Amino acid sequence: MLFGRHTKNPIRIPVKPVAKWAYTTCGYCSTGCSIEVGLDAHGHAVTARGVADAPVNAGKLCLKGIFKHELFTSANRGRVPLTRERSYEPFRETTWGTALDKTAAEIQRIQSTYGRDAFAVVSTGQIMTEEFYTLGKLTRGVLGTNNYDGNTTLCMSSAVSGYKRSFGSDGPPGCYDDFDHTDCLLAVGSNLPEQHPVIYWRLKEARDRRQFPLIVVDPRVTVFAQMADMHLPINPGTDVVLLNSLAHVILKENLHARDYIAAHTSGFEEFSKLVGQYDPTTAARLCGIDEDSIRNVARLYGKAEAAMSIWTMGINQSTHGSDGVVAINNLNLVTGNIGKPGGTSLSITGQCNAMGTREFSSCSGLPAYRALENDADRAFMADYWGVDEEFFPTKRGLFQTDIFPAIETGQIKGLWLIATNPMSSMPNTARIRKTLEKLEFLVVQDAYADVETTQYAHVYLPAALWGEKEGVFTNTERRVNIVRRAVNPPGAAKPDLWIFNALAKRFTKPAKLRFPETPAEVFEEMRTLSNGRLCDYSGMTHGAIEKNRGIQWPCNAAHPHGAPRLYTDGGFQHADGKAKLIPLPFVDNNERPDGHYPFWLNSGRVVEHWHTRTKTGKIGNLNKFSPTPYMELNPSAAERLGIRHMEYVRVVSRRSDAVVMAQLTERVAPDAVFIPMHFHECVNRLALGLLDPHSRQPAFKQSAVRIEKIADQKNAALANLVARAY
Ligand code: SF4
DSSP states (O other), X not given: OEESOSSSSOEEOOOOOOSEEEEEEOSSBTTOOEEEXXXXXXXXXXXXXXXXXXXXXTTXXXXXXXXXXXXXXXXXXXXXXXXXXSTTSOOEEOOHHHHHHHHHHHHHHHHHHHOGGGEEEEEOSSSOHHHHHHHHHHIIIIIOOSOEEEGXXXXXXXXXXXXHHHHSSOOOOOOGGGGGTOSEEEEESOOHHHHSHHHHHHHHHHHHHHOOOEEEEOSSOOHHHHHSSXXXXXXXXXXXXHHHHHHHHHHHTTOSOHHHHHHHEEOHHHHHHHHTTOOHHHHHXXXXXXXXXXXXXXXXXXXXXXXXXXXXXXXXXXXXXXXXXXHHHHHHHHTXXXXXXXXXXXXXXXXXXXXXXXXXXXXXXXXXXXXXXXXXXXXXXXXXXXXXXXXXXXXXXXXXXXXXXXXXXXXXXXXXXXXXXXXXXXXXXHHHHHHHHTOSEEEEEESBTTOGGGGGOSEEEEBOOTTSSOEEEEOTTSEEEEEOOOSOOSTTOBOHHHHHHHHHTTSOOOTTOOOOSSHHHHHHHHHHHHTTSSSOOTTOOHHHHHHHTOEESOOSSSOTTOOSOSOTTSOOXXXXXXXXXXXXXXXXXSOOOOSSSOEEEEEEOOTTOOTTSTTGGGOHHHHHHSOSOEEEEOHHHHHHHTOOTTOEEEEEOSSOEEEEEXXXXXXXXXXXXXXXXXXXXXXXXXXXXXXXXXXOOBOTTOEEEEEEEOSOHHHHHHHHHHHHHO
C-alpha cells in the first residue's frame, strides 16, 4: 500500500496477508484497548489493529499495541520447564511432571519444616482474572500461606487503600466518559500521554470539543503538563499539602457542597479543622509554588458544575501515597463530585489486569472484595469452597514489600513468583539480589526464560502469554473485556490456569474443592460469587463481553448492560452508608537532598516501554525509539557540573550507583533529575523506596542522589550497555 506521495520515493506500507482476525484485549496497560490480532493462512500472527467499534479505543492503539503481535515470536520465550538443585548450577531442561513434582515437594517440605507461612507467593497484574481466582483458591484453600500478594503493591496499593479508607471499598467510581461531562480536570502525578496514550486521546478529544480547564500537578514539565492550562510544579512529596490547601480555600470561600456533605459524608468537623491550618500562604511555601495559583485552582474546581481528578504513580508511589488518594477523595467529596457525570475521583490503574487481581485473586482478602477480617465473608467462602473456615487467616498477611524483608530475616524460606520480576521492579536492587540468594527454594513462572529474577531460581515454569490463552481483564474504568486465544503457546509453555490446576492436583485437598479446567467454567464461579457484591459480574458471560467489547461492573439484573459509575445515589460501602472525610496532617518523612546528595531523583515511564522491558525490550521498533537508559538534567545544573548533553554520567545514591546518558532539558528543576523506570540495573539500584504505612507501597519517586562526571566515556558507554542488554 502506498502512503503519502505516490511518485517520488513513496512510503510503502506492506500489506499483511490476513486470513482471520482474533479479538483480544491489550495486555500491557490498564486502558483496556480492544485489539484484533491478524493471522495469516498458517495461523501466524502478522499484524494487530484497534477494534473500531470498541468503546474504549474506537480503533486507536498506542505504539506498544501496534506492535503487540510481535510478542508471540519475540526472543527468549520459555519453551520448556527448567530445574536445578542450586541456583549457581546450570539449568537442566525437564518435563512438566518433574518440574511440578519438585515444586510441590519443596512447598510441602518448607511448610512442614517451618510452618505454612514460610512459603510465600507473589503474583502480578498481568494474568487473566480466571487465573487470579484459581491462584487465590490454591493459595488460600490449599497451601494456606498468608504471605501472598501481587506486584500491584508497587503500583496500585495506595489507590486501593485510599478508596477503602474514603468509600469503604476498593473500586474506581468513574469512567472515561466522564471526560465528556466534566467542567474541570485536575491531574495529579500523572503523565497520561506517555503512560496511557489512548486514555489521553479520549481526554484530548473531549477537551477539543468542550474546552474545559486542565490543571496538571507534577514536579516535572511532563508532556501532559505542556498540554495543560495550568501546571503546578510542586516540590516532590508535597501533594497532600496542596490538596489540603485547595480544600481550605473551597471551604473558606463557601464553595463546598453543603447538602451533599451533610447527607453523604462523615467527619466533616475534624476535616475542616485540619484543612483550616493549610492556608495558601503557608502551603505555597511548602509546595514551592505561588499562593495565587492555589486559590485560582481551588476556585476553578469549587465553582465547576462537575469536576474530576485523575492520578497515577506520582500520588501512589510515595511515603504518603494512601493519604494522597484520600486527599483527592476528600476534595471530590466536599465539592459533591462523586458518582455524577464528569464528577469523580478516578485512579488511572497501571497493569492491564491490576483490577482483576484486586477483585478476585484473594491476595488481600477473599474473592469479590470479601475481607479475611470479616467473619461472615470467611464463613461464606469456606462453605463455597468446602474448606475448613479455621484454615483461613483472620487478617491479611505480608505485602510484597514486606515479604522480601521477611526473607532477609529468615521468616520466609520459599517463594513462588508469577509474572513478576523483582530484580528490576523493586527498589534497592542490591538488597533484593541478596534476599533472593537466601531462599531455600525459588520458583519463577513467566512467559520469558530470561527474566532477570530467573537467575536465582531453582525451578522455571514457562507460561503462555496474553493472546495464547483465554480469559478476562478489567480496565481502569471497571470494564471487563475478553482475550481470545489467537495463537498457541511456544514449545511446552502452558497457560497459567493449566499450571495452577496441575499444581493443585499434587496436594491433598478437601473433596468439595474443585479446580475447573476451562476459563469459561472458572468464570461461572466468579459470576456466582460476585452476585450482589459491588464488583458484580452476575449479568456477564464471555460471549456478551466480546459482543459489547467489554462490560463495566456492576452488571446484574438492575444494570444488565453494566454501569459506568459507582455511588450515584450517594450511598457508600462503610457501615453507616457514608463516605469518610479524613483529616490528613502532612508528614514529611522522605529521603531529601542534602549537601552530599543534592538532587531529587524522580522516576517514571516512557511511551515505548512497558515496566521492566521483559516484553518491549525485545520488540525492534520500541527499542529503536527508546534504546538507552537516560537521565533528564537541567542545563544550569549541568553547566555547574561540567556535563554536556549526551555525555555518560554516574548517578550515586546511598544504595548504589548507575551509569546513564545525560539529556539536558528544562523539563526538570535545577535540583532534580528524572530517570525512566524500565531499565534493569538502573534507577531501582538508586531508589530507597520507603514504604507507605497504609498501603506498603514504596516511594520510588523521592530519593536523593549526586551526579559525577565520568572522564572515560568509552568505558561508561559499556557500563550503560549493561542496562540495555536485558
Ligand atoms: Fe495497549 Fe495501553 Fe497502548 Fe491501549 S494504551 S494499546 S491498552 S498499551
